[in-house]
Amino acid sequence: MLISNHSGATTFTLLGIPGLEAQHLWLSIPFSTMFVAILMGNCSILFLIVTEPSLQTPMYFLLALLMVSDLASTLAVLPRLLWLFWFDAHEISTKGCLVQMFFIHCVSVVRSALLVAMAFDRYVAVCEPLRYNTILNYTVAGQLALASLAKGVILILPMLLLLQRLTFCRTIIAHTYCDHMAVVKMACAHTKVNRLYGVFVFIMVLGLDLVLIGISYALILHAVLRLSSRDATLKTLNTCSAHFFVILISYVPALFSFLTHRLGHLIPPHAHILLANLYLLTPSLFNPIIYGIKMKEIRYKMAKCLCRRDTLAINPGHKEGSE
Structure with a gap:
């Protein structure tokens, strides 16, 4: 680490992936491929939800918001990362760093809250099917969305305010983006409050949200086990499978990432950053892949759009109404 001669740093230097600096250009290939795949996948699902009237329901409204949060998270990280890899653009202003940190962590909180809202949706669909349209209408879905956004802002804004009171004497961040704990380590002063608040946010997001999701699925499982038909049980569980896999993909890496910050000395730096x-x-x-595979409505609409496109490509004069 380099030590600055002044206490108030105006810029930070994002090191990238420690130990793999010489391979940054090669590493940009999988990351850029991932960037294109994320844009195509999430935009495709959003396009279907917006254009297909049968998909314009509260459940798909929440799914669309999840896709938007995925896009926002990607756009907060990958363009800056690829710019660093391609052009060795390591410098970022202190304000730019804080803005990136806010969007990254705020979107992560919002995405987690949306998964809780979607767990509530699955609970109502399984346990209160006759009252589903009454309990989970567009008004309630909108309120859940606003609550998710509010939770992100309320939890992450104090994190930035606590950082702004610090002075930074180290300027090289061993990371590809402005992560909260990576920036905290740059401070000259004691950072116990910042670290404790980071743990508090982790508990409020990963801890509380997982408890709420667990309660929803416990009630769902209780309702499913009372079904007399095995086929009905499997069919009901299948309606929750997409959401369940998304939960695993969202929370398992998050848990490992949190633990590596606390056990960083046991893990190689490049492994931690990756x-x-x-x-x-x-x-x-x-x-998008999980929902495209597991939800038959999306799978059917996607196939329908592809078939329509192929038909128009073969016969430009063809119209659906002529069939």
């Missing part, structure tokens, strides 16, 4: 990037990008990459 894991931190995968924690943010893996859900964005796999969520």
Whole structure:
């Protein structure tokens, strides 16, 4: 680490992936491929939800918001990372660093809260099917969305305010983006409050949200086990499978990323940084794939759009109404 002669740093230097600096150009290939795949996958699901009237329901409204949060998370990380890899653009202003940190962590909190809202949706669909349209209408879905956004802002804004009171005497951040703990380590003063608040946010997000999701699925499982038909049980569980896989992809990497910050001395730096990037990008990459495969409505509409496109390519004068 380099030590600055002044206490108030105006710029930080993002090192990238420690130990793999010489391979940055090669590493940009999988990351740029991931970037294109994330944009195509999430935008495709969003396009279907917006254009298909049958998909314009509260459940798909929440799914669309999840896709938007995945895109926001990706756009907060990958363009800056690729710019660093391609052009060795390591410098970032202190304000720019704080803005990037806010968006990355705020979107992560919002995405987690949306997964809780979607767990509530699955609970109502399974346990209160006759009252589903009454309990989970667009008004309630909108309120859940606003609550998710509010939770992100309320939890992450104090994190930035606590950082702004610090002075920074180290300027090289061993990371590809401005992560909270990576920036905290640059401070000259005691950072116990910042670290404790980071743990508090972790508990409020990963801890509380997982408890709420667990309660929803415990009630769902209780309702499913009372079904007399095995086929009905499997069919009901299948309606929750997409959301369940998304939960695993979202929370397992997040847990490992949090632990590597606390056990960093036991893990190689490059492994920690790669894991931190995968924690943010893996859900964005796999969520559209999971929902595209597991939800038959999306699968059917996607196939219908592809068939329509192929038909128009073969016969430009063809119209659906002429069939």
